[in-house]
Amino acid sequence: MPERIVILGAGHAAAQAIDTLRRRGHRGSIVLVGDEPHLPYQRPPLSKKYLAGTHERSRLLIRQARYYSERAIETRLGRRALQIDRRTQRARLDDGSDLAYDALLIATGSRARALTVPGADLDGVRYLRTMADVDSLRTGMESARRIVIIGGGYIGLEVAATCRQRGLAVTVLETQDRVMKRVVSEETSAAFTAEHLRNGVNIICGAGSLEIASHAGTQQVRAVVCDGCEHEADIVLIGVGAAAAQELACDAGLECDNGIVVDLHGRTSDASIYAAGDCTSHPSARYGGYVRLESVDNAFEQATTAALNMLGEPAEHDSVPWFWSEQFDLKLTITGLASGHDTVVVRGDPTSRCFSVCYLRGNELLAVESVGNSKDAIAARRLIAARSHLEPHHLANPACGLDRLPANSRPAN
Known part of the structure; x- marks a missing residue:
């Protein structure tokens, strides 16, 4: 030892x-x-x-x-x-x-990954990774009216929700064709986009040719220029991954x-x-x-x-990955990893604010995205850990909870 x-x-x-x-x-x-x-x-x-x-x-x-x-x-x-x-x-x-x-x-x-675009070093450009980063952002928010967030992933959207609730005008610029594309399904992406739009967040996807502009003769942020259009900003938050x-x-x-x-x-x-x-x-x-x-x-x-x-106690790390995000009052839980899936099953109505998206490979459950559905999220971790093989038509029925699957869908002991 x-x-x-x-x-x-x-x-x-x-x-x-x-x-x-x-x-x-x-x-x-x-x-x-x-x-x-x-x-x-x-x-x-x-x-x-x-x-x-x-x-x-x-x-x-x-x-x-x-x-x-x-x-x-x-x-x-x-x-x-x-x-x-x-x-x-x-x-x-x-x-x-x-x-x-x-x-x-x-x-x-x-x-935090740095963004290398013209103007990325101007005053008013922020990242969010540490307590000090947030303290700096909060100080800037005290006098700010508008924030532009570059990046529509977890951090960008969570900050967008928080800033909107604090009364700021918020614009999110995402280079992909939808938010959170790297980590969630189209259905989940659409649900969170709708939630942000309902709360007054301006989301622009497919954003390109970014440049951060300053007030004349200063180093202070004035706007983010995207595809020739200016989006005024007192603060710019960069959230393009880690x-x-x-x-x-x-x-x-x-x-x-x-x-x-x-x-x-x-x-x-x-x-x-x-x-x-x-x-x-x-x-x-x-x-x-x-x-x-x-x-x-x-x-x-x-x-x-x-x-x-x-300490000499043999142990192996092989647990099922688990992630979560809260934006406004909508909660997302992701259990497992979807990479390598060949089948996607949607449980429930994606417009209902309570649904799940299941990913399978050869009927083995790999991952579940749960939006406002804590029961599915809890059951998913156990089923994925057991390498359960499930019938897609059973999964597609939201009335049949993941925690009480039909007998022929349960993993063998």
């Missing part, structure tokens, strides 16, 4: 790893390094309740400061790891200090490919180094090949697995 464990990154995965290590009896030292000045905090509320001002900063913390002190966790906050020396098993920080480790967990998460924060691992010579490559145990190509969360690419027998997931649930599950293996 390693005596000294160092964790680089202070997000959901780091918090869960610490909890698992101490609960499972690790009595050695644990050092937590985070480049933000905050203890690990929840990220999902950033674009919703925290941005809206209904969540105080203290409520974001996954655990309060007392938790870490009571468990003798050494914290190095506001510090960035610059280098991992695998030969000497030391991590060098930006203050010049070195941390020796017997086992190292990289939990650096992901970072990339794995893998540079530290790559520089150390660890295998990286759209994330830090780990095995089912959370171990990297170096037996003393583990990784967990958004920064990783891990194998999935269920979906084939390697996947990189940006979700709180995956961070918790993978960090638990890595921590157990650090």
Whole structure:
């Protein structure tokens, strides 16, 4: 069992790893390094309740400061790891200090993708990934009347809903032909588009030739020019996805490919180094090949697995992925991954604000998108985990709940 464990990154995965290590009896030292000045905090509320001002900063913390002190966790906050020396098993920080480790967990998460268009560096252009990003955005919103959001994914649409509820005029520019195209079906995309339109959000899909313009003689945002049309803005939020924060691992010579490559145990190509969360690419027998997931649930599950293996308790990470988004009062839950499907079944009326979209491959249930349908979302996780084979005509009947399928549709024991 390693005596000294160092964790680089202070997000959901780091918090869960610490909890698992101490609960499972690790009595050695644990050092937590985070480049933000905050203890690990929840990220999902950033674009919703925290941005809206209904969540105080203290409520974001996954655990309060007392938790870490009571468990003798050494914290190095506001510090960035610059280098991992695998030969000497030391991590060098930006203050010049070195941390020796017997086992190292990289939990650096992901970072917002930068948009490289003219004017992207103007004052008033924002990204949303950290608490500081939201604080800056909230300050700008106090005097703003109009916001243009570039990107119609989860973050863009969640911020659009929050800003609209705070009274701002909101325009969303999406380069694809529909919002959330990378992650949801046409039916789900249409349902959320309709919800935003009902609430006064202006959504423009197929947006191209973007440029951010400033007021004459200043560096202050004035408008976003899209296909020759100007959309006035006091603030521009860029939400065009996220990339794995893998540079530290790559520089150390660890295998990286759209994330830090780990095995089912959370171990990297170096037996003393583990990784967990958004920064990783891990194998999935269920979906084939390697996947990189940006979700709180995956961070918790993978960090638990890595921590157990650090302590010599064999464990494998193979849980069913789970994601969610809230926009206005409409909730989306995605269970599983749809990649590789050959059949799509819609349960219920997509215009009813309560329906599900099921993805199958050879009648095996791979994924379910549930809009306003928590029962389907809960049942889907169990069925997908069991690799259930279901008849499409049974799935298509919304009166037959996923949690009470006909006997011939249930997975064999």
